[in-house]
Amino acid sequence: MSTEGDYDCIVIGAGVQGSFSAYELAKRGRRTLLLEQFVLPHSRGSSHGQTRIIRKAYDQDYYTVMMDESYRLWSQLEEEAGVKLCRQTGLLVMGPENGTYQVLKNTLQRNGVPMVILQPEEFSKHIPHVNLADGDAALVDITAGVLYADRALRAVQGQFQKLGGIITDGQKVTDIRPGDLVTVMTSGGVYRAKNLVVTAGCWTNTLLSYIGLQLPLKVLKINVYYWKEKDPGCYSLQNRFPCFLQIECPEAEHLIYGLPSNEYPGLMKVCYHMGSETKPDERDRQTDKSDGDILKRYLTRCFPGLVPEPAVVESCLYTVTPDEHFVLDCHPVHNNIVIGAGFSGHGFKFGPLIGKLLCELSLGEVPSYDLSPFRIRRFQEHSKSAL
Numbered sequence: 001m002s003t004e005g006d007y008d009c010i011v012i013g014a015g016v017q018g019s020f021s022a023y024e025l026a027k028r029g030r031r032t033l034l035l036e037q038f039v040l041p042h043s044r045g046s047s048h049g050q051t052r053i054i055r056k057a058y059d060q061d062y063y064t065v066m067m068d069e070s071y072r073l074w075s076q077l078e079e080e081a082g083v084k085l086c087r088q089t090g091l092l093v094m095g096p097e098n099g100t101y102q103v104l105k106n107t108l109q110r111n112g113v114p115m116v117i118l119q120p121e122e123f124s125k126h127i128p129h130v131n132l133a134d135g136d137a138a139l140v141d142i143t144a145g146v147l148y149a150d151r152a153l154r155a156v157q158g159q160f161q162k163l164g165g166i167i168t169d170g171q172k173v174t175d176i177r178p179g180d181l182v183t184v185m186t187s188g189g190v191y192r193a194k195n196l197v198v199t200a201g202c203w204t205n206t207l208l209s210y211i212g213l214q215l216p217l218k219v220l221k222i223n224v225y226y227w228k229e230k231d232p233g234c235y236s237l238q239n240r241f242p243c244f245l246q247i248e249c250p251e252a253e254h255l256i257y258g259l260p261s262n263e264y265p266g267l268m269k270v271c272y273h274m275g276s277e278t279k280p281d282e283r284d285r286q287t288d289k290s291d292g293d294i295l296k297r298y299l300t301r302c303f304p305g306l307v308p309e310p311a312v313v314e315s316c317l318y319t320v321t322p323d324e325h326f327v328l329d330c331h332p333v334h335n336n337i338v339i340g341a342g343f344s345g346h347g348f349k350f351g352p353l354i355g356k357l358l359c360e361l362s363l364g365e366v367p368s369y370d371l372s373p374f375r376i377r378r379f380q381e382h383s384k385s386a387l
């Protein structure tokens with residue numbers, strides 16, 4: 001066996017995080033293989049679909065700060081690939097004055113993020129067709145907008161290939177043997193590399209079981225609902241309607257969020273930031289739609305311009321950690337194996353930066369940001385390490 005390996009690095013999983021990790025490694029001249037179990041593009045994981053929200057509005061400063069660079073990296077990719085990936089729409093945040101709304105507003109103010117606070121009496125002048133709940137405050141994060149998700153994946157994978165990177169799709173990784181050279185077995189071959197990056201979304205624990213590690217990750221099926229505009233275009237991107245987040249409302253225990261109508265003209269995407277547990281390969285057997293009733297009640301009260309009956313329902317998966325913060329770390333024993341997981345339904349917007357950080361970890365460099373919120377160690381009492 002050669003001590004060089006076939007590649008400098010193998011990345012498992014061609015979702016948004018693996019694709020950006022592979023791209024960063026190739027940019028740094030590393031011979032990189034990106035392995036994907038399904039034939040690309042596919043819609044069985046977490047990164048498919050037309051759109052995602054990009055925003056700086058976060059509770060924690062570190063996410064807001066990280067987004068600064070992530071926005072720059074998104075525009076770099078737009079330039080390199082010659083495609084438009086982000087559309088600035090703003091993000092309307094609504095919620096009771098005290099509580100999470102206030103925390104988020106403070107984070108935006110502390111970090112000098114451009115925003116507008118909407119007084120309740122002038123709310124409907126700026127945001128027509130929305131009823132602000134009594135006692136709710138509202139602001140707009142001006143930086144926010146829509147990311148074109150499927151298009152972004154195509155762009156980053158295309159750039160990776162232009163840099164000489166190899167994508168092998170339709171090959172499922174079935175075993176991993178750690179060592180100075182890591183051996184990766186798939187349904188179609190055996191590959192060796194000095195470094196391995198595992199970005200396998202909701203399949204992460206299956207892959208980690210081959211290398212003696214389990215993380216406290218829950219897999220949730222999210223119903224992606226589209227609702228018909230009574231007056232076509234009234235919530236549309238063309239008419240400058242923003243994305244929105246509704247924090248703490250009587251109908252819902254968790255966030256409700258929406259994106260302006262765009263990809264399916266006349267239909268607005270509004271979803272619930274919670275779902276029911278599933279196994280990743282049994283997604284379509286999870287048929288719970290109780291979130292739809294929560295959304296119907298909310299939309300009837302606050303979005304009178306939408307027909308409160310779903311017009312289109314799609315599916316997507318979240319991989320959620322107990323604190324909803326990401327996992328960006330090296331394997332505790334095999335430090336040539338890096339793990340990016342648990343993006344908890346909010347990781348897409350960070351894709352280019354996650355790729356850079358996982359690349360830095362993989363190359364043994366000091367990461368550009370303090371990664372302590374993202375360490376595996378924080379789960380000590382949960383993780384069933386077989387090491």
Ligand SMILES: Cc1cc2nc3c(=O)[nH]c(=O)nc-3n(C[C@H](O)[C@H](O)[C@H](O)COP(=O)(O)OP(=O)(O)OC[C@H]3O[C@@H](n4cnc5c(N)ncnc54)[C@H](O)[C@@H]3O)c2cc1C
Nearest residue numbers: 013015017037045046047053173201203316343347348349
């Ligand atoms: C409904 C919904 C709405 C969201 N909204 C937002 C939003 O507005 N803004 C935002 O920033 N984020 C959002 N997110 C979150 C974001 O989309 C995810 O955090 C992100 O897509 C996770 O990417 P990933 O690469 O970790 O996972 P995935 O995209 O699932 O990629 C993992 C890949 O690994 C592959 N794989 C797994 N096992 C193997 C194996 N054994 N062999 C080979 N390949 C394997 C899988 O097939 C898959 O392609 C949302 C997510 C959902 C579901």
Ligand SMILES: O=C(O)[C@@H]1CCCCN1
Nearest residue numbers: 053255257273345346347
């Ligand atoms: O990451 C986001 O911006 C959205 C917010 C609402 C829940 C889903 N993810």
